[in-house]
Amino acid sequence: MAKASTHLTQLDEWRALLEHQASMANVHMRELFNQDPQRFQRFFTEAAGISLDYSKNLITDDTMDLLMALARRCELPQRIEAMFRGDTINVTENRPALHVALRNLSDDAIEVDGQNIMPDVRETLARMEEFVWRIRSTQWRGFSNKPFTDVVSIGIGGSFLGPKLVSASLKPYWHGQLNCHYVANIDGSHITEVLRHINPETTLFLIQSKSFRTQETLENTKVAREWFLHNGGSEEQIGKHFVAVTAKPQAAIDFGIAEENIFPMWDWVGGRYSLWSAIGLPTALTIGMDNFRSLLSGAHSMDRHFRNTPLEQNLPVILALLGVWYGNFWGSDAHAILPYDHYLRGLPAHLQQLDMESNGKCVTQHGDPVDYQTGPIIWGGAGANGQHAYHQLLHQGTCLSPADFIIPLQTHNPVANHHAILFANCLSQTQALMQGKTEAEARTELEALGLPPEEVNRLARHKVIPGNKPSNTLLFDRATPRTVGALIALYEHKTYAQGVIWDVDSFDQWGVELGKQLGEGILQRLQSPTTPGSGSDSSTDGLIALFRSRHHNGH
Numbered sequence: 001m002a003k004a005s006t007h008l009t010q011l012d013e014w015r016a017l018l019e020h021q022a023s024m025a026n027v028h029m030r031e032l033f034n035q036d037p038q039r040f041q042r043f044f045t046e047a048a049g050i051s052l053d054y055s056k057n058l059i060t061d062d063t064m065d066l067l068m069a070l071a072r073r074c075e076l077p078q079r080i081e082a083m084f085r086g087d088t089i090n091v092t093e094n095r096p097a098l099h100v101a102l103r104n105l106s107d108d109a110i111e112v113d114g115q116n117i118m119p120d121v122r123e124t125l126a127r128m129e130e131f132v133w134r135i136r137s138t139q140w141r142g143f144s145n146k147p148f149t150d151v152v153s154i155g156i157g158g159s160f161l162g163p164k165l166v167s168a169s170l171k172p173y174w175h176g177q178l179n180c181h182y183v184a185n186i187d188g189s190h191i192t193e194v195l196r197h198i199n200p201e202t203t204l205f206l207i208q209s210k211s212f213r214t215q216e217t218l219e220n221t222k223v224a225r226e227w228f229l230h231n232g233g234s235e236e237q238i239g240k241h242f243v244a245v246t247a248k249p250q251a252a253i254d255f256g257i258a259e260e261n262i263f264p265m266w267d268w269v270g271g272r273y274s275l276w277s278a279i280g281l282p283t284a285l286t287i288g289m290d291n292f293r294s295l296l297s298g299a300h301s302m303d304r305h306f307r308n309t310p311l312e313q314n315l316p317v318i319l320a321l322l323g324v325w326y327g328n329f330w331g332s333d334a335h336a337i338l339p340y341d342h343y344l345r346g347l348p349a350h351l352q353q354l355d356m357e358s359n360g361k362c363v364t365q366h367g368d369p370v371d372y373q374t375g376p377i378i379w380g381g382a383g384a385n386g387q388h389a390y391h392q393l394l395h396q397g398t399c400l401s402p403a404d405f406i407i408p409l410q411t412h413n414p415v416a417n418h419h420a421i422l423f424a425n426c427l428s429q430t431q432a433l434m435q436g437k438t439e440a441e442a443r444t445e446l447e448a449l450g451l452p453p454e455e456v457n458r459l460a461r462h463k464v465i466p467g468n469k470p471s472n473t474l475l476f477d478r479a480t481p482r483t484v485g486a487l488i489a490l491y492e493h494k495t496y497a498q499g500v501i502w503d504v505d506s507f508d509q510w511g512v513e514l515g516k517q518l519g520e521g522i523l524q525r526l527q528s529p530t531t532p533g534s535g536s537d538s539s540t541d542g543l544i545a546l547f548r549s550r551h552h553n554g555h
């Protein structure tokens, strides 16, 4: 068990980091690079096909030593082992978090309650394999005997973001005849827009819900079912077109899904860690099972790295500790994810759920309030697009948001000189963030343009860029199933490692429940004028009345 967290800020290791930060407060990264020509080599490491340059951070060797000491004091190596061993690390839900078992390609057994879970994992993979083969080879067809052309995955949160990200990341590996769509939102426009473009005869619906009681997913499934029945399908043919993935098979059966069309999930997989399970079926259908297994093997090599590599060379641990450094010692409360790869543009959205749902916590795993910052706001978007939008704030704004720049060395689409230009853009951003531009440099530039002295004086300060803004550069050869698997697993482990330092339960998500509870009562009041419950608060009452007034008026 980790050090009791109310004392985290009292630890000698924590205090040492506070003192060290004070000594670093006026150091500029430019100087650090000037002083040490080996800085890149010193702060560069690789694992599982992913390279990490973390030299453009506000760190010295001492910083890393002190961060590693904190990690050891928080028993990070023991906690990593506890996760792989299947200990009950999700303490509030009283279960392990064993997404690593889903990609365990070794012969090692992994036990939950004394039972080896690997046979179930392998059997499910074999079932997926057969199912994927039957659909892709057109053995399994729609009700009019036509091969499937479209897969619609209905799910939300972890039952949506992970598979959607992987499908999009691996678009070059898609089956030419099979299109994949995702429906998540309860906003009726989402499913309307998807249904508008597909044919019920050739569409397969995958209902993805670990709990099988998520409102958005169940309501969208009802709409899909009605649409199917009103457009040529019949009750008897539902079995050909509706498949579910869930840890609650009875709920899916009660809902009308045929028992043989249900793929299992398990309590020991968290929703946001579930893309490696049968929740990955839409991905497997689009990229094929061989590629899906390569995805798992990429993640598995990152797992082995995380488990077996000393903290000093451990990629997820390094990223985690850098996040702790900025969040807890430099006052940063945001972290940007900037993939310079069109196919990986969904990465910020997936990592938002992964990180913010995992570490957005204000009590420790023992239930004590924390007196330090936990998970940051994760945000971001595709580069180079962001350079023409929010990078201004990164360069000259007042908030500190360290950023991960993520870029492949090679592209799947060598169009003209695009990849070299993209790469240059990525590097120029990290360089600009690091070195900035001094007032003297700004003046020299303006003078070189021949501007009169008063114009130089007026503009120089606006052109100053402070620099000293931290970034990581993550590289891999190309977005292949293996590298994408390793990259996502890297962030999963980073998230867990930070949760260990902050002593939170990274695998529960009680915070999302209150909105769901309140939503039920509000829905009743929106729909029924006789439902009591007014007087909750004037804002909510007023907004409910406004909605009802529009609906009474027939809008």
Ligand SMILES: O=P(O)(O)OC[C@H]1O[C@](O)(CO)[C@@H](O)[C@@H]1O
Residues within 6 Å of the ligand: 156, 157, 158, 159, 208, 209, 210, 211, 212, 213, 214, 217, 271, 272, 357, 509, 512
């Ligand atoms: O797969 P389910 O049970 O439908 O849940 C979907 C998502 O909802 C959440 O529980 C949050 O509301 C996520 O953790 C989960 O990924």
